[in-house]
Structure formats: C-alpha cells, structure tokens
Amino acid sequence: MAVVGPLSRIARIGSTFCRNNSVVSSRSSQRRGIVSCIDPSHGLTDEQKEFQKVAFDFAANEMAPHMADWDQKEIFPVETMRKAAQLGFGGIYVQPDVGGSGLSRLDTSIIFEALSTGCVSTTAYISIHNMCAWMIDTFGNNEQREKFCPDLCSMEKFASYCLTEPGSGSDAASLLTSAQKKGDHYILNGSKAFISGGGDTDVYVVMCRTGVKGPKGISCLVVEKGTPGLSFGKKEKKVGWNSQPTRAVIFEDCEVPVTNRLGEEGQGFNIAMKGLNGGRINIASCSLGAAHASLLLARDHLLVRKQFGEALANNQYLQFKLAEMATKLVASRLLVREAAKALQTNHPDAVSLCSMAKLFVTDECFNICNQALQMHGGYGYLKDYAVQQFVRDIRVHQILEGTNEVMRMIISRNLLMES
Template identity: 65%
Template structure:
C-alpha cells in the first residue's frame, strides 16, 4: 500500500467489512474481480492475518485522486500544479526503432488526455511486491554523510560479522601481493572489459590506466562466509544486487539540515563542504528512496550508529523480504555505467563483433532491459545449462527468480500482476536470457504466451484467479495445440469437449507439449462445435483434474531441461468457468497467440547465435596456428563476417515484427511468420557453423 486507508471515513464502502491499512503495509488481494472494491488480507511477519476485508481497488483510488487533482488544478489555474504529492514520476515514452515512435500506454492513469495528464501528479495506490526467501547474509550499503565513519566502525567493532569484499583489477600483480587478498588480478584488460560488458560487476572504474571494480561474485563470496559485505557504492548498485538475488540492506542516514552536518564534523568543520554533503544526501533520497531499507534520522552520530546496527540485525533476522516487482519503468535505471562514467565506452570494439551488438538501435530504456536480462542469464542460467541438460533437470527455482524480475508476464497488463511491457521488450529479454540457456528461455516464452492469452481473452474472474499466480510462477503453464495428427494446421485438430451441465468433458491427446507433466495449468485448444475453425474453443485444464494424464517424457537430443510429453484427456471433467474467451473463439486465440510465440522463439534463436558468435570470437583470439591467432586468417574472417550478417539481419527482422505486433500493423501476421522462418533457419546455421550450440 502506498497510502493510508481508514474505512470508517469512506462513506461509499459497501457493508461494514472495510480493511484499514497504512502506507507500507503488505496486502494479499484474494479477489480483484470487481472494478471498484477488492477483498484482501494484511500480511504480518510473512503470515496472512485471518481478517478478510474490503479495500478500494487500484483503479478506484486513482480515479478518485485524479478527479480531486483536476478540481485543485481548475481552482488554482491551469499553470499551477497540486503539491499534495511529493513524488516526481515522468511519463514513459516508447523507444524509436525503424524510424517510428510510439507512446507507451499508461494503463493506470484512468485518463486518456495527454494535456490533462501532464498537469496531474502521479497517484500512489498499490504497487506489486514479491516475497523473496533470504538464506544468506545480506550486503550492507550505507548512504548519506559520515557513511565512511559508520562503515569503519562496523568493521572495527564487529570483525566477525562484517567484512569488505576483494575488488578486481586489470593491473599487473606487484611483488608480495597475493591474488585474492589485495585484489583479484584479472589476466588482461580485455578480459575485464568483457566481464564489465557482461554485467558481472556492480560498479567499475578506471584509475592510472587500469580498471578496478566490485564484482557480484566477490560480494557473494563474503555472504557465503556468513558475513555482511560492507559496500561503498552508488545507489545504482542496489538494483544490481537485487537482480543478483543478494537483496542488500540499504540504509540512508538523513541529515536534518546543514547545521547537523557541521555539528558532527568536529575539527574538520567546513560550511561549504557541509553544504555539498547535504545537497548530495538529499539527491540520494530523491533518486533511490523507493529502494532504501531504512531511513535513519537521529540527534548524534552515536545514535545513528546504534540505530544502524539495530536495522541490520532486524533485517538479517527476517526469513523473507518484500521487493517491488521490477517493471519496464524500473529498468531504465539499471545501467551499470551512468552518463559521464570514466569507462562508459569501455570495450566498444570497432570490429566484426561490434556489428553484432545487441544494443544497436535501442534506446536507453531498452538497453537497460537487455542488460538486466543478460546479467540474469549469465549468473543464474549459463553456469548450470550443461548440467541441467545432462541430468534433464527442470529449473523451476530459476524460473521463479526470473519471474521476480517481471519476466513471466512481460506483455500482460499490470492490473493483476503483469509487467505491462511490450512485444519488443519480450523479444529483447528472451534473446538475452537465451545466451544463458536457450531451452529454459524458450519454456519461459511459452509460459508468457499462455499468461497473455488469459489476460487478453479470459473473464475478469479468471484473470484475477490465475494471472497473479502465473506472473510469479507459483504456477507453471503449457500451451496445448499440436496433436499426433495435426500441427500447424490448427483447424484440423480433433480433441473434443462436450458440455454437460456445468462441466466440459474433454477427450483427445496433445503431442510435444513443453512442460507436459510439470506445468500446473494447460490451455487446451479443443473442438466444442463443428469441424470448421469456428468450432474450436480454448479451455484451461488444471494439473490434477480427473481424467488428465501424461505420456512418457520424450527422448530428445537437446532442450532436456524442458520436459516434453503428450497430454492425454480421457473423460476429463473441467468446470465451464474455465473457458477462456467465448465458445468458438479458440482458433482466434491460438492464431493471435502464435504471432507473439513466433517472435519469441525467433528471439531465442537470436540468443543462441549471439552466444555462438561471441564464444567463437573469443576462441579465434587465443587459438594459434602457424604462429598467429586464427582471427588473422582471411578465410575465418570471411566466415565470421557471413555469420554476423545472418545474425544482424535476423535481429532486425525479428524486432521489426515485434514492433508491428505492438502497433497492430496491417502486415503483422506475415512479418511474424517471416521472422520465425528466417531467424530460426539463419541462427541455426550460425550456431552449427560456429560449433558452439549444436541444436
């Protein structure tokens, strides 16, 4: 909750079951089907309270506040703004790609007028949060004046609880220095530049011609030793650490005024410096206030220190933490190097590999999205990809971590838990994740397609029931179209659903279903009418439904971390409420779903090809024949150039198709088909010839 609510002061609330809450309370919404009123419980210490009450819906809160703001603006004059709210959120603008620009729709405003919107303050109502288990010692970041003093005191007073991490550097090791003690010495500047580009560092910089940086792995090493890693970094590092699943304790020491800083500076008191410290501190709160764990404002530095220790102890004692769901607006701030950074252009080689840059033609917001997804893929997926495939392990925990970043319902509306992104957002994300594990990213893309079908076509009751649990991947989903006797010819499917009273009775089987036997819900395309496409409907079938069974797991040459089975229905009884859309609308749902699905799977192919070219480029630099590196041989240069051309052409076509789908362009359907046809074939060729991915 982002506001206080007292139902006794709300005369419009139905009945007497209103639930009161305050800003910062965690609310579990049990029913959000009504446009104006939701049913909810408070969450205290990670547990649901028994009291179930009624709260105003998100749209009701925002519409009511918008109406109030308009009245205030009218009374004050069109040139003034209401000062009731002190937040400053800018309206989001869509990227410009292929010479086009689109406004990103604001689904929460309740107001379609851009002119009126520009004169209204943003409305605090509710923000989606997710619960994360804490099974490690959390890093600590302190902001504000005297942070160095507090950091030193924590390290000196409690060496058994706090430690610094070992930084990395590209400079050569000096005499008597030990790798892993003073620094981790990276073999070459080029290697460290690649690691920086691959988002393995939370911060980095250049000094004296050498690179220095703090890596995610170094912070994790301290956490694994059961100590708090004390970090002196910028606020942007908070998001990096959240993305890595380390969930830092971020404490802001808030100065009361400039005089408070002067009084605590002691012999070094300097009014000009105190003023600078104060202004810098205020910017921290303005820029990163939504990410801070605690704000401490005390009379003396000793009180600040004691309160800091208390906050750290309290936060570490928690088994779970609540974090805002990362949405597309959030990604804009995730760049590793901000404007003006001394190494913001590090490693931007003018070479063949540069022409395959995944960030080409993307705006800053989409670059940040790509970087976040890529970092997740490299830290949470790539190190385990081979073992997952070898042991046929389905990485549900990793997929749930991806959902915490908003990757499970990317282009679904945020009303019930979707991320509110676009098809281009999704394409960028799936390409980046596929560089870590193609198979896992491909399953996630199918799950996204299923959630979108529910969001786009289901009743409000079904949307409220299923999307929140699918968006967090509490539940997994599968798409069931293909049958033993029909594939792309969706209109010829034979699985049938007969309605009997308040149930559908399903009979038939679906083949090659990704997630079969593991997923919790199955969107089944079945025939409820005649033999034409208009006789097809979409029905949601739950995993434990009587009459639902599965074939044996398919034996595949790859993609083994994504289980594939037949899904068999033998007099399978499903409530009529599980109909998605209307009877006879299934063919439309299937075809519209496949438009996005084709872009998604083509994007996964892009990721495989990108990783293949990257690995090949690294190999050509280090492998030598006849006294020189392979990259100097003209034949191999030509071959690499040919593969890069195929990759870049594929990426442009895929992103153009994604943009067309976002804009509902008239050529959307053929572009989606072209993208899937061209990109999968071209990227398969790249992967095989680069000899990195073989399927």
C-alpha cells in the same frame, strides 16, 4: 495487489540483483555484446538498455553456469525460473493489474534474446509460459484473469500450451480432441503431443473441438493439473531443449468447468493463432540469443586457437565467414524487432512479418550456431563446449510455433492475395 510500474519494477529489482553479484564474469561481459558492430543494445532507449542489462546479468550469473548440467541431467530449473519471475520475467507482456510487467512485444524480444545467451532451452520454456499467461490475460474475463494470472506471473504456477496432436501438427485446424458440454462442465477427450512442460506444469491452455469441423468449431479451455481424467505420457528423450520436460497430455472423460473457457465457443482457433504470432517472435528472439553467444564463442576460439603456426583469426576464409555470421545476426535482429513493433501496433502486415521473422531468423541463427561449431573443429563436438548445446537447442525452433514450411505458406498467401 499493489501495482508497481513495469520498468521501475524490473530496473529496481535488477539493480539490487546486480549489486549482490558485483563480480561479473568475462563471459557475462561477452554476452552483453561488447563487440560494437553486433551490440544488441543498438537503437534501444535507456530504459530498454536497463532491463536488457538485467536480463543479460541474470543469464550470466543464474543460467549459464548451470546450462550444461540442466541439459545433461534433464533438470527443469523451477527455482531459477521463479527468480526470473521476481525480476518481472514471468508475465512480461501481461497487464500489471494481475501481476504482469506490462511491457511491449519489442521489450519482450529484447529480454528473451538476452536470457537465451544463458540457456536457450529454459528461456524458450519461459517464452511459452509467457504466451499462455498473455492468452488468459487477453481473452479471459476478469474472474479468470484474477484466478490464474497472478500465480503465473510469479511462476508460483507454470503453464503449457496445448494445440498439437499426434495426428494434427501443421494442420492444426484438423484437431480431434473433443469437448462435449454437459451442464456446467465440458467432458474433454483426446490427447496432445509434444507439450513443453507437460506433467510438470500446473495450467494447460487447451484447444479442443466443441463444434463443427475446421477452425470455427474449436474452443479454448484452461485445464488445471489434478483435474480427474487428466494424465500424461512418458517423458520424451530429445536432441535438445532438455531443461524442459516434453510429454503427451491425455484427456479421458476429463471434466472442465464451463467457467474455464476463454472467450466464446468457436473462438479457440483465433485465440491459438494470436498467441502463436507472439510465440513466433519469442522463439525467434531465443534463436538470436543463441546465435549472439555462439558468434562470440567462435570469435574467441579463432583468436586463441593456432594451426599452421598462426592463430585461426588470421585465416581470411574464417574472417569472411565470421563477417557473414555477424551480418546475418544483425539483419535477423532488425527483422525480429520490426515484426515485434508491427505486432504491438496491430499493423495489417503483422502476421506476415511475424512469419518472416520466424522463418528467416530461426534458419539463419541455426546456421550461425552451426558455423560456430564448425569453427571450433573437433572441440565443438564435445559437450564441454557450449556451442554444441546452442546448436542442439535451437534446431527445433525451425519446427515449432508453426514449421518454417508453414511460414512460407503464410507469407506467399499474403503476397498472392495482394497481386
């Protein structure tokens, strides 16, 4: 496989994409953050600004025009995601020798924030897919990396993360899905709940119990679609995130080769948690994109909507609300980027900072989107207006990748240990 430098790959393909889409809508210009005080390119290097622009343009041209349709018809936009993968977005922080872009956690956050302005639901799935590819790249052996990663990075195949079970959500270490080793296979039994992409994806990164109770008895297996004994529940009907299917994943005497185990037996919980640290940054970044887009939609609505004989933008209460939204957006972005840098450098406080970012940003960005809807009045509640979809799509970010209540537990535990 020819290895192309990650930045040159994204920039080169992206510039070609932009030339072929030279007519950029006003919505695209807004989403690139032309309002200077909330400009998401502040503090970035020229290289980061380049692939951020590629992501914003892709969001505006390939995602935003279809966002409502994907939501209403519950379409999993496979071909659009494969176009994103051609820009290097299928394995953003996977190593280049197996097809990844080899970018940093900060770079990844910048990209997911930009893509989410076009469709949060689709970008959130791409972030989960990237997390799975990274887990295989990081914890797999060379044979596993070469087998799975190239097809995941190109999004020729799609991945799902399988940790949550019907009876174990926040208490992940109590999971019951079991894998008994028999010869050169594991016999996998149990079920996983709320799995993004379930049934439509090709690779399942599964946490299962191979030993004693608790986290030390958990291992990680990669299960391929089509494996006998692997089946799926009904497609769930959700408030948001409708461009990605969600199903239960069921294992009934499912035979998985021992060669599909990532790491050693008993390392699965550690692998799962390391994946989630990055996942929390990713999902917070998706919330940033939604909040940025919603703030601009609210700003534009206040400028054109008139009540009591003048534009809403002249109302001081709404001016102050808009100022608060902008301040919280920028504060959220700074926290995410600080946490991303800490995770990249294995800083001792990385876990706590990732938890802080996930807690603060998903809460505050939901509030920004919700306030933007309120500013639209009755129009904000209509599906003709994008702001309501941003509200619906990011509400779940306060629940998944560890609930925000669990984030508080992680942060407080760290504080009290140091007292």
